Amino acid sequence: MYKKPSAKGGTAIRRLMTEYKQLINDGPDGISAGPIDEDNFFEWECLIQGPEDTPFEGGVFPATLTFPKDYPLSPPTMKFTCEMFHPNVYKDGTVCISILHPPGDDPNMYESASERWSPIQSVEKILISVMSMLAEPNDESGANIDACKVWRNDRAEYGRIVKANVRKTLGL
Amino acid sequence: MATDSTTTTFIACIIIGFLVVRWYVSAPQQQIPAGATGTPQSRATASSTGVAGLSSLASELQRPRSRRPVTQGMIEVVQSVAPTLTVEQIRFDLERSGSVEATIDRFLAEGGLPMPPNAQPRAQPAPSSAAGSSSTPATISSSLAFPDLITRYHLETKIGADGLPIEPKLAEDITSAATSSSSPPPPPPPSAAASSSSTGASGKKMKWSGSKEERQAMLRKQREDMILKARRKLEAQLEAEKPSAA
Structure with missing residues (x-):
């Protein structure tokens, strides 16, 4: 009874360690991710480069990943720690993307089970999905209504706001 | 006479039935004592003797009876729809x-x-979604304040010759002041600072290292380079x- 949670946490830490190693040795371009402090493997910080040919191009966006104790079973949560104007990112920075949603019942009924979280996904896949989400917002599952509206109706204004955030994040 | 007795039996049955139903409705099922499964009379006595004990039980049971069971899973589902709550x-x-x-419908x-009545008043995140959605987009971008990456990673010194006109000495003061005031970004290990300033933006590929310090230094350098x-x-x-533009 006393051992169970620690054993579970052990599995999560082992898995996170493997993923961390993989990301360091052979991570995709434009992505950097790792624990903020290795004493706590459940809090990661990551940097994502803005994809090319989008208003996010040239930007670097910091985010935190928070892993649950039963990690490969439940998905982590991801939160941008910079200003992010995007239809699928809540105003507090929380990312709303299907890969971060647990399987099981889907209250909104617009995601197929294969798109959602399962233990075969990984941090790398999440970050790649988020990168492609930056390039192609999904306005069916809007998290930031204002961003949705601007993105749909006034693409130039959307680009202007995003570019202003890119500059602000880099301190220019 | 025969019809008379059946009528009285019938009426008696109705009255007894009514009393039984009434008693069931007034007393919840889980509170029936184990022995109270006999005739109405014996139940009545059982319930009257149990009243003292039941009334104390009732105050404890009031919560779960008037409210419904809530699992962690239900909360998580709602939270995925409404992370501001x-x-x-x-x-x-x-x-x-x-x-x-029903809860999601109400939220939408x-x-x-x-807020629950006994909750401590916090920085209320819920109204922000409602108020924010009606305001103009221009005001949103300034609603949250995040430090930029240069300040957060203390890169003022490393912006370089073509960067901001901050003198190295001044920047160091800023950096030390920032590290002492803000805890989230841990101060860089000296080896990381030294190595990252010597090499340029190249060297993206890293090698896994056995030592924890080395790994953290490498990760930090990768971020700074980026x-x-x-x-x-x-x-x-x-x-x-x-x-x-000009």
Whole structure:
């Protein structure tokens, strides 16, 4: 009874360690991710480069990943720690993307089970999905209504706001 | 006479039946003592003797009886739809409604959920979604304040010759002041600072290292390189755009 949670946490830490190693040795371009402090493997910080040919191009966006104790079973949560104007990112920075949603019942009924979280996904896949989400917002599952509206109706204004955030994040 | 007795039996049955039903309705099922399964008379005595014990039980049972069971899973489902709500808010409304759908419908209809009566007043995140969605986009971008990456990673010294006109000594003061005041970004290990300043933006591929310190230093260097590279590029781009704009 006393051992169970620690054993579970052990599995999560082992898995996170493997993923961390993989990301360091052979991570995709434009992505950097790792624990903020290795004493706590459940809090990661990551940097994502803005994809090319989008208003996010040239930007670097910091985010935190928070892993649950039963990690490969439940998905982590991801939160941008910079200003992010995007239809699928809540105003507090929380990312709303299907890969971060647990399987099981889907209250909104617009995601197929294969798109959602399962233990075969990984941090790398999440970050790649988020990168492609930056390039192609999904306005069916809007998290930031204002961003949705601007993105749909006034693409130039959307680009202007995003570019202003890119500059602000880099301190220019 | 025969008809008379059947009529009285019938009426008696109705009255007894009515009393039994009434008694069942007034006393919840889980509170029936184990011995109270005989005739109405014996039940009546059992309930009257049990009243003292039941009334104390009733106060404890009031909560779960008037509210419905709420699982962690239900709260998580609602939270995935409404991340601005606190767990207490969601739990409170789920206890009231007993259904995830009803709570989400209410959240969507009203733009928030009421705070539970005994909750401590916090920085209320719920109204922001409701108020924010009606305001103009221009005001949103300034609603949250995040430090930029240069400040967060203390890169003032490393912006370089073509960067901000901060003198190294001054920047060091800023850095030390920032590290002492803000805890989240841990101060860089000396080895990381030394190595990252010696090498340029190249060297993206890293090797896994056995030592924890080395790994953290490498990760930190990777981040700094990424930020500095992006900043230089953007800076050059802005510089190039300037003459055409003016």
